[in-house]
Amino acid sequence: MCRHLAYLGPPLRLGEVLTAPPHSLLRQSWAPRRQRHGTVNADGFGVGWYADGDPVPGRYRRSGPVWADLPFADLTRVVRSTAFLAAVRDATEPGADGEAAAAPFAAGPWLFSHNGAVADWPRSVAPLAAALPAVELLALEARCDAALLWALALRRLRAGAEPGEALAATVSEVAAAAPASRLNLLLTDGSTITATAWGDSLWYLTGPGAPGGGTVVASEPYDDDPRWREVPDRTLVRAVRADVLLTPLKEPPT
Template identity: 75%
Template sequence: MCRHLAYLGPEEPLGRLLVDPPHALYRQSWAPRRQRHGTVNADGFGVGWYAEGDPAPARYRRAGPIWADLSFADLARVVRSRAVLAAVRDATLAGADAEAAAAPYAADAWLFSHNGAVADWPRSLEPLARTLPAADLLSMEARNDSAFVWALVLARLRAGDPAGQALTDTVLEVAAAAPGSRLNLLLTDGAAVTATAWGDTLWYLTEPGGGTVVVASEPYDDDPRWQEVPDRTLLVASRADVLLTPLKDPSADPAPAPSEERQS
């Protein structure tokens, strides 16, 4: 279900990140190499990026497949950014939300994507819906599981939770309410990337000496420096380093407190 990618580093054209690599997100829309659920990501796509001096990201989203959009090909050639989040979508269920259902979702300085599916949606999360203010539910961009998970995350961010805590608490809450859900979440504010590996693949790549980090559902090339993130893990990355923290599955047996692993 879906493939996504976040990038922090020197200014690059969108195409250099999303189209040019041999197994780029563009190609993953029809030929992903490591996707465990679904085969073709043709139910929409989107890219969000940050322009110098503007904290609010721009977005370009469409309901159809990325390969059919000639306007995106032009944008990818000329738009440059130091921070990008993009996704190609394989819908959990058919719906009428069109491009509104395509990640990235956005609010304030944040961009967000969900790779996965909530089990028994929407019935399983009815109790959680009661915890959100009516205004949050009515302002959801789409009526799908990803938009609802984003509403839960955003409520925590706006309450002052750090990004890692907001993702962790949301994943554990949804996993407890809907066991078997796949909850690979990806979040950025243009300065850091926060992600969870929960039920699907997640990888990251850092350049020697720091300054660049890519976090993605799967590698876009065969560079041996790509590192796979273990399942049930929180990733917090900046341009300087990557921090991995194991997450406790609420359905698992009690275990010792997790330790943290810092990568560079």
């Protein structure tokens, strides 16, 4: 369900990662190779990127399939950035949220995406939503599981938690409430990438094999370079431009 990708490194045209590779995120929207849940990622897409001197990223999101959006092709051809996050959304049940449900979600310097699904949505996590202040519930961009996950993680970030701590605690909390959930979360502030592998595929490429010698963290490889490495399930990923640290995640208490 869904595919997403984050890049950190030297300035790069977005298309060099998002559209040019043979199994790019664009192609994964209709022909993913390692997606274990869902088949077509056609219910929206988005990309967020950082410009020099501005810590707040710009975003481009739409509710339809990425392959039908010609302005996206132009954007990825001309925009350069040292950091970006992009996602394509799996076909899902009908809803009125439109592009508001498409990642990346954003607040301040942060970009966020969720690949997976909260089991027994929304019943299983209703108590978690009820514990949020009313102003945070009213600020949700959409009525989907990814938007709630972002609210839970963002509350921790705003309280001073480190990115890894915020994502790990969010995964633990939601997995305890909805044990069959798939919770691959992806977060960047333009200088770091933090991600979780929990129930779905996650890979990374860093150093000489990555574009510009940077780092890419993605749901699946966009080419057949043998230097891609799969992240073990139940793992927290912390990455900078040329370094990746993997830390096992604890199972939530039963």
